[in-house]
Amino acid sequence: MGLRESLRREKLMKVMDDENLDGYLVVDPVNVSYLTGFQGEDSFLWIGDVGACLLSDTRFEEQIKEECPDIGAAIRCSGQTTLGLLRGAMADSAFSSKAPNRIGIEGASTTVALLNALRGMFPSAEFVARNSDVERLRSIKDETEISEIRQAIDITIRAYRVLRKTATNDMTEVDLRDELEYRMRKEGGDDVSFPSIVAFDARAALPHAIPQRKGQLGDSNMVLIDWGAKRNGYVGDLTRAFLTEKGESLASREYRARFESIFKIVLEAHDKAIEMIKPGASCREIDKVARDVIREAGYGDYYGHGLGHGIGRVVHDYGGFSPSAQGVVEENMIITVEPGIYLPGWGGIRIEDDVLATPDGCEIMSSNLRVDE
Amino acid sequence: MGLRESLRREKLMKVMDDENLDGYLVVDPVNVSYLTGFQGEDSFLWIGDVGACLLSDTRFEEQIKEECPDIGAAIRCSGQTTLGLLRGAMADSAFSSKAPNRIGIEGASTTVALLNALRGMFPSAEFVARNSDVERLRSIKDETEISEIRQAIDITIRAYRVLRKTATNDMTEVDLRDELEYRMRKEGGDDVSFPSIVAFDARAALPHAIPQRKGQLGDSNMVLIDWGAKRNGYVGDLTRAFLTEKGESLASREYRARFESIFKIVLEAHDKAIEMIKPGASCREIDKVARDVIREAGYGDYYGHGLGHGIGRVVHDYGGFSPSAQGVVEENMIITVEPGIYLPGWGGIRIEDDVLATPDGCEIMSSNLRVDE
Numbered sequence: 001m002g003l004r005e006s007l008r009r010e011k012l013m014k015v016m017d018d019e020n021l022d023g024y025l026v027v028d029p030v031n032v033s034y035l036t037g038f039q040g041e042d043s044f045l046w047i048g049d050v051g052a053c054l055l056s057d058t059r060f061e062e063q064i065k066e067e068c069p070d071i072g073a074a075i076r077c078s079g080q081t082t083l084g085l086l087r088g089a090m091a092d093s094a095f096s097s098k099a100p101n102r103i104g105i106e107g108a109s110t111t112v113a114l115l116n117a118l119r120g121m122f123p124s125a126e127f128v129a130r131n132s133d134v135e136r137l138r139s140i141k142d143e144t145e146i147s148e149i150r151q152a153i154d155i156t157i158r159a160y161r162v163l164r165k166t167a168t169n170d171m172t173e174v175d176l177r178d179e180l181e182y183r184m185r186k187e188g189g190d191d192v193s194f195p196s197i198v199a200f201d202a203r204a205a206l207p208h209a210i211p212q213r214k215g216q217l218g219d220s221n222m223v224l225i226d227w228g229a230k231r232n233g234y235v236g237d238l239t240r241a242f243l244t245e246k247g248e249s250l251a252s253r254e255y256r257a258r259f260e261s262i263f264k265i266v267l268e269a270h271d272k273a274i275e276m277i278k279p280g281a282s283c284r285e286i287d288k289v290a291r292d293v294i295r296e297a298g299y300g301d302y303y304g305h306g307l308g309h310g311i312g313r314v315v316h317d318y319g320g321f322s323p324s325a326q327g328v329v330e331e332n333m334i335i336t337v338e339p340g341i342y343l344p345g346w347g348g349i350r351i352e353d354d355v356l357a358t359p360d361g362c363e364i365m366s367s368n369l370r371v372d373e
Numbered sequence: 374m375g376l377r378e379s380l381r382r383e384k385l386m387k388v389m390d391d392e393n394l395d396g397y398l399v400v401d402p403v404n405v406s407y408l409t410g411f412q413g414e415d416s417f418l419w420i421g422d423v424g425a426c427l428l429s430d431t432r433f434e435e436q437i438k439e440e441c442p443d444i445g446a447a448i449r450c451s452g453q454t455t456l457g458l459l460r461g462a463m464a465d466s467a468f469s470s471k472a473p474n475r476i477g478i479e480g481a482s483t484t485v486a487l488l489n490a491l492r493g494m495f496p497s498a499e500f501v502a503r504n505s506d507v508e509r510l511r512s513i514k515d516e517t518e519i520s521e522i523r524q525a526i527d528i529t530i531r532a533y534r535v536l537r538k539t540a541t542n543d544m545t546e547v548d549l550r551d552e553l554e555y556r557m558r559k560e561g562g563d564d565v566s567f568p569s570i571v572a573f574d575a576r577a578a579l580p581h582a583i584p585q586r587k588g589q590l591g592d593s594n595m596v597l598i599d600w601g602a603k604r605n606g607y608v609g610d611l612t613r614a615f616l617t618e619k620g621e622s623l624a625s626r627e628y629r630a631r632f633e634s635i636f637k638i639v640l641e642a643h644d645k646a647i648e649m650i651k652p653g654a655s656c657r658e659i660d661k662v663a664r665d666v667i668r669e670a671g672y673g674d675y676y677g678h679g680l681g682h683g684i685g686r687v688v689h690d691y692g693g694f695s696p697s698a699q700g701v702v703e704e705n706m707i708i709t710v711e712p713g714i715y716l717p718g719w720g721g722i723r724i725e726d727d728v729l730a731t732p733d734g735c736e737i738m739s740s741n742l743r744v745d746e
Contacts, residue, residue, distance in 0.1 A: 059580055107486035109484065112483045113502060115485050206435070
C-alpha cells in the first residue's frame, strides 16, 4: 500500500529539483488523490524537499489512516485553518530541511483568493504558478491504472448493450439517459464519468447536446450516445451513433443512405488515426490525418472539435490529439479517438474509442464493442 | 425573457459602482448562468460600466440565441481565444464607455493561471480579487427561484417515498443509493444535487460516508440517507435517519432505545433552531441554539459540523448557520437546518430540512416529509 503513490511523489520531487522549487502545494483533489491514495476532499498536499504531508480535517481522520497510512498527515481541528496546518508542515523538519522559499503551486487549480492568503501568511516566500506538472505524470498509466480503466470500459460497454436490448420506441432522450446511467451503476460502476449525451436526429448535430424530454426514439431516424462509467476512480468514454428502426425502414431510405455515407467517412478518419498511434508519433499529425479524411470528403466545416483527449481519473485528462497539440504519443498513454461530422438540422455521427499506446503501436481498449453496434 | 437576469446584472453593477470597479469578469459557470440565463459551460461574462457581453464559442452559439437573446455575445471561432474576445469586448463602446482600468474578478473562482494571462494581456489594468459578490446576490431568492426549489424538494421527497416502499432487506448501501438516484430522475429530476449518502449503522457515524457494496439493509439496525434532486438548475437537500425492521425488533431493543433518545435530542436542536429563523436573526446565534441543546445533552463532542448552509443553484451555496457565521437572516434566503450526533462504532442521526425565511418567520419547505418518515 502506498508504493505507487510514493513513486509518483518522487517523480514530482524530481520536477521540483529541476525547477529549483523547495516546496509544492497540491490543491487539485484529483492530484492529491493520485499522489497519496486519499479519496476524500477539501484536503491539500504539502511536499517539502524531504517529505510530504496531507493537510486535512477531522471528518477524514479515519479515512486517511485507512487509505494512506504511510504519509504524514496534519489534521485540522475546529478553530484551526488549513493554512495554519501548512505553516506547521513547512516548519517541520520531517517534510522540509529548511524554511522553503520557492514554492510551486498549481496555476490551473489554485484560486487567486488562495494565492493572496498564501502571500499574506508567507510574505517572504515566492509562489511559482506551475502548469500541469502532476497532470503530465498522470498521463502515463501504470499497470494497475490500465487494468482499472479496462474495467471501467467493460462496464461502459455492458450497460450500453443492456440499454440497446431494453430500449423501447416510446422512450425520450432523457429516458434513455436515465436507463443507461442506472445500468452503468448496476454493472458495477461507482458513477458516470460525465453527464451522458443522448441525442436524436438534429439534436445529434450539437456536439454537447443535453438530453430532452420531448421527442421519442420511435419517431427518430438516428441516435447518438456519448457515455462512460467511472469505477474505482477511473473512467471510460465512448460514443456510438446508430440508425433506429425507423431510420432502417424503407420510408427513410434517403436518410439511411446519407447516414451510411457519412458513417463511412467518420469511420475512415477514426481508423486512419488509430493506425498512426504509437510511441513517438506526433499528436498534431494524428489529429491531422483524421481531419484530412473529413475535409477531403467535403465535410471540413462540420467537424469543429479536437480528435481526442486523455482519459484517466477525469474524462478530459491531460493531453490528446488536436490541431494545436504539442508533443508525441508515449507508451501507456490512454487517449480517446473521436472524429465526428455534424450537419445542422439533420444529425451528427461521432465514433469514439479509447486507445492505449503500446510499445510498438496501440490497442483499442473498447474494441469489444463494434463501431456499428 | 431575460428580465430577472437583467435585474441581477444591475445589482452587480451597483456593487461595481460602490467599489469603483469599471469592469467585472465573471468566470464561475453558476454565476454566469445566474446573471445571463445561459446554461452552457466554458463561457465568461464581461460586465463593463454600460453593458454586458457573454464570451463563448461556436458550440454554444445556438444555445445562447435561445437562452439569452437579449445579451451581447462574442463567439470565439477556431484559432481565437477567450481572452482575445475579452479584449474586443473591453474596447467595445456597447459595453464600456472608456478603457476599463479597475476590474473585479472572482477571487474564489479565478485561477492563478487565468489572472497571470489577464495581467499579461492587459498590463495597465488593475485586477481586484472580490469575494462572493454574485453569491451574495444569489442568496436572496426571487419568486421563481423559490418555486423551482419547491419543485426540486418535492421530487426529492417523492423519490424517497418510493425507495422506502420498494427497499428490500438484501439491498446494500450502494443498491439503495442507485435506486434512490434513479427514482429522483424518474420523478422529474434532471440530476442529483450531490452524491447521495446512504449509511448503515456505524457507517452513519461518518458525516460524509460513501455508500459501500458490503452489508445489507436486513442486517442493519439503522440507516441514514442524505440526498437531493436537482431540477431546472435548483436543488433540494434532505437527511433522514430511521430504524430498520431489525432495529425495530425486540432483539434490538437496546439499540432502539438509544436511537430514540438521540433522535429526540437532535430533533429538539432542529426545532429550536427553526423557531429562531426570521429576518434579522443572527446566523451564529441560530447555530448556537442547536449546538447548546446537543452540548447540554452531553453529546457536544459528537457534532462537528455547522448547522446548515444556503442552497440554490448549488447544494453548498452562500451563507448558512455555523459558529463562525457572519450576518443575519434575510427574507427569501433558503438554508438547510441539519444538526446531528455521530457516535463512532454505533451510528449517527442527522435530521435535515430546507427552510425559507419569510417576512416574519420561516417556512419548512420540506415539511411534507415527516422528520421520522
